[in-house]
Structures are given as C-alpha cells and as structure tokens.
Amino acid sequence: MLSLLLRNIYRNRRRYIGYLLASTIAVATFFTFGFVASHPDLSRADLPDVVLQLLLIGQIGVALFALFFVVFFHRFLLRLRGNEFGLLLTLGMSPRQLAAMIWIESLTLAALAVVLGVLLSLAATSGLIFGLSRLLGIPPLPVVFAPSALIAGCGFFGLLFVVDAALSARWMRSYTPKQLLVTTRVRQSASLSLPSIIVGLGCLGVAYTLALVVSANAVLGTASMLPIVVLCAVGTYVLFSQTLVLILTRLRRRAASWLALLITSRLAHRVLDYARILTVVTLLSAGVLTLMGVMIGSLAYIRQTATSAAEYQELVQIVAVALFVSFFLSSLCFIAAASTLYVKVFTQIDEDRRQFAQLRRIGLSRRGLHLLLLGEFALLFFAPVLIAILHSAVAIGEVTLHIIPDAATAAISGTWLAYAVVVAGYLAIFTLGCGVTWRQYTRLALRH
Amino acid sequence: MNDILQIKHLSKTYGGTGGAAATHALDDVSFAVRCGEFVSVMGPSGSGKTTLLNILAGLDTPTHGEILLDGQSYAGLDGEQLAAFRRSQLGFIFQDYNLLDTLTLGENVALPLLLDKRDPALRVQQTLALLGIETLADRFPYQASGGQQQRAAVARAIVHDPSLVLADEPTGNLDSASAKLLLQQFAVLNQQMRVTILMVTHDPQAASYADRVIFIKDGQLSTMLERGLQPSRAFFTSILDTLSTLEEG
Numbered sequence: 001m002l003s004l005l006l007r008n009i010y011r012n013r014r015r016y017i018g019y020l021l022a023s024t025i026a027v028a029t030f031f032t033f034g035f036v037a038s039h040p041d042l043s044r045a046d047l048p049d050v051v052l053q054l055l056l057i058g059q060i061g062v063a064l065f066a067l068f069f070v071v072f073f074h075r076f077l078l079r080l081r082g083n084e085f086g087l088l089l090t091l092g093m094s095p096r097q098l099a100a101m102i103w104i105e106s107l108t109l110a111a112l113a114v115v116l117g118v119l120l121s122l123a124a125t126s127g128l129i130f131g132l133s134r135l136l137g138i139p140p141l142p143v144v145f146a147p148s149a150l151i152a153g154c155g156f157f158g159l160l161f162v163v164d165a166a167l168s169a170r171w172m173r174s175y176t177p178k179q180l181l182v183t184t185r186v187r188q189s190a191s192l193s194l195p196s197i198i199v200g201l202g203c204l205g206v207a208y209t210l211a212l213v214v215s216a217n218a219v220l221g222t223a224s225m226l227p228i229v230v231l232c233a234v235g236t237y238v239l240f241s242q243t244l245v246l247i248l249t250r251l252r253r254r255a256a257s258w259l260a261l262l263i264t265s266r267l268a269h270r271v272l273d274y275a276r277i278l279t280v281v282t283l284l285s286a287g288v289l290t291l292m293g294v295m296i297g298s299l300a301y302i303r304q305t306a307t308s309a310a311e312y313q314e315l316v317q318i319v320a321v322a323l324f325v326s327f328f329l330s331s332l333c334f335i336a337a338a339s340t341l342y343v344k345v346f347t348q349i350d351e352d353r354r355q356f357a358q359l360r361r362i363g364l365s366r367r368g369l370h371l372l373l374l375g376e377f378a379l380l381f382f383a384p385v386l387i388a389i390l391h392s393a394v395a396i397g398e399v400t401l402h403i404i405p406d407a408a409t410a411a412i413s414g415t416w417l418a419y420a421v422v423v424a425g426y427l428a429i430f431t432l433g434c435g436v437t438w439r440q441y442t443r444l445a446l447r448h
Numbered sequence: 449m450n451d452i453l454q455i456k457h458l459s460k461t462y463g464g465t466g467g468a469a470a471t472h473a474l475d476d477v478s479f480a481v482r483c484g485e486f487v488s489v490m491g492p493s494g495s496g497k498t499t500l501l502n503i504l505a506g507l508d509t510p511t512h513g514e515i516l517l518d519g520q521s522y523a524g525l526d527g528e529q530l531a532a533f534r535r536s537q538l539g540f541i542f543q544d545y546n547l548l549d550t551l552t553l554g555e556n557v558a559l560p561l562l563l564d565k566r567d568p569a570l571r572v573q574q575t576l577a578l579l580g581i582e583t584l585a586d587r588f589p590y591q592a593s594g595g596q597q598q599r600a601a602v603a604r605a606i607v608h609d610p611s612l613v614l615a616d617e618p619t620g621n622l623d624s625a626s627a628k629l630l631l632q633q634f635a636v637l638n639q640q641m642r643v644t645i646l647m648v649t650h651d652p653q654a655a656s657y658a659d660r661v662i663f664i665k666d667g668q669l670s671t672m673l674e675r676g677l678q679p680s681r682a683f684f685t686s687i688l689d690t691l692s693t694l695e696e697g
C-alpha cells in the first residue's frame with residue numbers, strides 16, 4: 001500500500017509541484033530574512049533601535065506570509081483531489097486510512113520543502129547581505145548564517161507543517177464520500193442577506209477607523225495591525241460574496257446575451273471560490289501598494305527634512321532598512337497574489353476544456369470563447385486591484401496624518417505622488433499579467 | 449437458495465423541515481436478491497434508482513427501513529466499520545468508470561485488495577485475464593478506450609470477491625459494441641463465477657441480460673419480471689412492454 005501511495009504522489013507530481021514550490025518559497029523567504037536580520041555584525045553595528053524594530057516587524061510579516069502560503073496552497077491542492085479521495089472512500093478506504101495517507105503525504109512534501117527552501121535561502125542570503133551592506137553604507141559584511149535563525153526557522157516550520165498536516169487530515173476526514181465525489185460539480189450557493197452586508201460594512205468601518213485613529217500612538221498602532229488586517233479580510237470577503245451574488249442574480253435574470261449568461265452562470269457556480277480568491281488577491285495587493293507607497297514617500301521626505309549630516313546618516317540607515325523590509329514584504333505579497341491567480345486560473349482548465357468542447361459543438365465560435373475568458377479574467381485581475389487601491393489609500397492616509405510629524409505639506413504631497421506612481425505601475429503589471437494569462441490560457445484550453 | 453441481500457421497508461425522505469415540501473425518493477421499498485442472482489433495477493429518471501443504489505453502497509442513510517447484506521445490517525456501523533464493510537463485501541461499477549488517473553489499470557484493480565491488506569499479485573492477473581485485458585495492466589486510463597476502462601472497472605469491482613456488485617448505468621457511456629461485450633461478460637461472471645450483481649439502468653437491452661428486472665416508479669416498487677426460461681429476445685420484448693405500460697400509467 002505504501003509503495004502505491006508513493007507512486008500516486010509521483011504521478012500526481014504536476015499537481016503537487018505547485019504546492020511544493022509555494023512551500024519552498026515560504027521556507028526560503030523566512031530563512032533568508034531570519035539570516036539577514038540576525039546577522040551578528042548587524043546587531044553590533046550601532047544601528048538605531050528603529051532599525052531593529054523594523055526587522056522584527058519584517059520577520060512577523062514574513063511568518064504571516066509563510067503561514068498563508070502553506071495553508072492556502074495545501075487546502076487548494078486537497079480540494080482539487082476531492083474526487084480521488086471520494087472514490088477511495090467509496091472503494092472502502094476507511095476515514096482513518098485516508099487521514100493517515102494525507103498526513104504522510106503532507107509531511108513528506110513538507111520535509112522536501114524545508115530542505116530545498118533552506119538550500120535556496122543560503123544562496124539568497126549571500127546576495128542580500130552584500131546588497132544590504134551597500135545600502136547601509138558600511139563595508140561589506142561577511143556572510144554568516146546565524147544558528148539562532150536556523151533553529152527559529154526549523155521550529156516555526158516544524159510546528160506549522162505538523163499542525164497543518166493534522167488539520168488538513170481532520171478536515172478531509174470530516175467529509176462523506178458522497179460530498180467529496182461531487183465537490184467540483186455541485187453548485188456553491190450563497191444568498192443575499194442584509195445582516196451579512198451590515199457585518200461586512202461594519203468590519204471595514206471599524207478597520208478604517210482603527211487605522212486612522214489608533215495609529216497615532218506607536219505602540220497601539222503596532223498592536224492594532226493584526227485586528228485591522230483581520231477585519232479588513234472579513235469585510236472584504238463578505239462584501240465580495242454579497243456583491244457577486246447581487247450582480248450575478250440580477251444579470252442572470254435578464255440574460256441579455258449569451259456572453260452574460262455564460263459568464264454569470266460560470267461565476268455563480270463557483271461563487272464562494274471567487275469571493276475567496278478575490279479577497280486574497282485584494283489584501284495582498286493592498287499590502288504591496290501600501291508598503292511601496294510608504295517606502296518611496298518616506299524616502300523623499302527624509303531627503304527634505306534632515307538638518308545635520310549625522311542626522312541624515314542615521315535617517316538614511318533607517319530608510320535603507322525600511323526599504324529592505326518593505327521591498328522584501330511587498331515582493332512576497334506580489335508573488336503570493338500572482339501565484340494565487342495562477343493557481344485559480346489553471347486548475348479549472350480540465351473542466352473548461354470539456355465545457356468549451358460542448359459549447360463549440362453547439363456553435364459557439366472560438367472568438368466567443370476568447371471573449372468569455374477575457375471577461376472572466378478581467379474581473380479576476382482588476383476587481384481586487386480596485387478594492388486594494390481603496391484599502392491602501394486609507395493606509396496611506398493614516399501614514400500622512402500621523403506618522404509624518406507636523407504634517408509637512410511637501411512630504412504629504414510627495415507621499416501621495418509616490419503612491420500614485422506605485423498604483424500606476426501595479427495596474428500596468430496586472431494588465432500585462434491579465435493579457436499574458438489570457439493568451440496562454442485560451443491557447444491551452446482551446447487546443448483541440 | 450438463500451438471500452444475500454434483503455431490503456425491508458426502505459424509505460428515504462429529503463427535506464420536509466421548515467415548511468418545505470418533503471420529497472419521498474424511496475417509499476417503503478422491499479425486495480430480496482438471491483445469492484448468485486443478476487438483478488436489474490429500472491425506472492424513469494427521478495424514480496429513486498440512484499437513491500436506492502447510494503443507500504445500498506452505504507453512501508447515504510435511509511430514513512426508515514433496514515438492509516441486510518449476508519445477514520449483516522448496515523445500521524449502527526460507524527465510519528470505520530462501514531469502510532471495512534464496503535471494501536470486503538461490496539464492489540462498485542460507475543457510469544463514468546471512475547478509475548484513478550494516476551494509477552495504471554492493474555494498480556486500479558489491485559486497490560481494493562491493498563485496502564483490505566491482501567496480496568494482490570496473483571489475483572489481479574487472473575481477474576484481468578478473465579475480462580480479457582491482461583495485456584493492458586500497465587496502461588494508464590487515458591491510454592485505454594472507454595470499453596477497456598470499463599472492463600478494468602469491472603475487474604476492480606470483483607477482484608476481492610465481494611458479496612454484491614453494484615453497477616450504476618455501467619453501459620451508459622459506451623458504444624453499442626462495447627456495451628454488448630461488457631454485458632456478455634457480466635453474464636459470464638454471473639453464471640460461471642456466481643457473482644451477485646445489482647445493476648441500475650434505463651437501457652432495456654442491458655436489463656435483458658439480467659435474471660430478473662425490478663421496476664420502480666415514484667420511489668415505489670411497481671412490478672417485477674422474471675426471465676425464467678424465456679430466450680433473451682422474448683425477455684427484452686416483455687421489458688419494453690412493461691416500460692411502456694409504466695410510462696402510460
């Protein structure tokens with residue numbers, strides 16, 4: 001049985017590779033950041049406290065990213081295999097055997113990801129330490145891999161992977177074989193409800209208020225970061241699902257054209273998946289926009305305000321580290337957003353091929369299918385960015401209100417200008433990404 | 449001859465809570481299947497055939513009534529016991545084959561034995577040979593035709609000597625030649641290996657291979673036809689007659 005299991009993993013490799021890649025990236029980034037942040041010379045180098053705090057915040061951000069990446073991609077992988085699990089249960093695999101199978105598989109993949117990720121992080125660390133020394137304006141630091149970072153990383157991922165494997169196994173065990181067999185065919189349903197809308201709006205309102213009011217105080221501001229993100233996530237999810245339901249039912253009732261009918265029915269069928277994906281991409285995009293906007297903005301501010309050479313030097317060091325941390329984190333957010341979209345799009349290809357073949361047979365042209373996919377991808381790529389612009393604008397507003405002291409008008413307008421540039425760049429990248437994905441996907445899905 | 453399967457007063461009701469109208473998918477259905485018998489269940493769509501099959505497979509629970517397979521009741525079995533019961537007592541054949549894409553045909557057939565911790569080596573080869581696909585053991589499902597895949601699915605359903613094989617529209621996705629071949633193999637398995645088969649179908653041609661056809665309508669047992677000593681042709685005609693009477697009334 002075990003050898004059959006391993007063979008099954010091997011032949012499922014194309015599906016596992018996405019998850020393996022995601023967890024390898026998560027491991028590599030966590031270790032890289034840890035190695036850089038706990039570099040012995042860095043703590044000795046007489047840097048301002050703010051720098052060390054920034055590194056700590058960065059480490060927490062990277063940990064959250066790793067957590068999200070591992071859990072999200074694993075769940076996605078397992079859900080894709082619902083059919084297979086349902087069949088195994090029907091044939092008489094016991095729920096306990098199924099849970100054991102998932103547990104073993106998960107931990108095998110986790111071990112592989114840790115080994116690959118650590119190796120990758122060794123290379124990345126060397127490069128980053130060199131770059132950071134130049135940014136800080138200090139002589140090149142020797143490449144050192146602090147054992148404390150290694151231990152912390154192994155502890156973190158050991159716990160994360162074991163808990164995730166146990167929860168995933170339990171989660172799949174909770175389904176009946178019948179539920180698993182039909183997961184991809186059953187329509188997801190969500191209904192319009194006023195209480196949900198109120199809760200969603202309430203969450204966003206509280207989050208925005210917290211962001212704008214509490215953050216004046218540095219300690220409270222840092223402490224309220226997590227609740228703000230959570231409230232934002234809940235609010236965004238609720239609003240996305242409710243808005244989708246509202247629009248989809250309206251459009252479908254009218255069914256003005258075949259295009260509207262097909263798009264609305266396809267979205268409605270997987271409405272909760274869409275709401276989930278749109279929320280994730282929105283939050284990650286908001287992260288990128290905020291981090292980059294603040295970073296570029298503060299850079300400009302410091303140039304203008306530093307009075308003495310010594311103060312300038314200190315500020316530059318702070319900004320250099322802030323630059324490093326925020327660039328690192330926003331790259332991670334961007335990678336996560338891009339891979340979430342990639343996974344969402346390319347995991348539906350088998351189902352789409354079948355459906356498209358049927359549609360071609362009843363006379364829908366290739367051009368029609370191109371149009372259909374373009375509509376779907378545009379929603380998938382741009383709806384999150386638009387909401388993310390709203391979220392991040394609030395965050396930038398918070399920064400200009402409270403973090404920049406005595407609210408120098410030049411600094412504020414500089415920050416907003418920087419933010420506008422970042423938004424424009426991000427929109428450009430997403431437009432390009434949407435176009436490339438559309439081209440590739442239509443080519444693959446309509447090949448036959 | 450003793451009954452391998454006894455179905456007593458089986459009912460299944462969906463909904464009916466919170467003011468919604470209840471649907472009686474099955475309404476007091478009772479019948480028995482003898483050991484080594486080949487039984488077809490026929491009925492129009494929505495008549496409750498699939499619900500019956502799901503309950504027999506242990507995938508769904510009845511609202512009322514009892515099922516005894518080889519004297520053992522399904523009621524009161526927990527998830528683990530039900531799984532053990534399924535893998536030793538039941539074999540499944542689905543309309544869309546449902547082979548695991550990542551396993552070869554041979555491995556797919558070996559799966560029920562491995563789940564039951566039995567050595568697959570000899571038994572798998574024998575079963576594949578019985579269905580005439582022994583040369584295809586190392587092919588993957590996508591490298592085999594629909595008919596070949598369905599024969600592998602049949603091999604998987606009988607490899608572990610189950611008490612009962614449940615087949616859900618097994619010929620539904622096959623062309624007429626492959627369907628005919630499959631049904632002839634069903635007949636051979638049934639007559640020579642004494643495999644007990646319960647097949648749900650709406651194809652009268654397929655049903656005519658059975659020893660007995662049970663018709664259900666609106667969740668209730670409506671009538672039954674025994675083949676007896678009639679030739680296939682005559683049995684087929686009487687199935688058609690019964691179907692048309694059912695559809696009229």
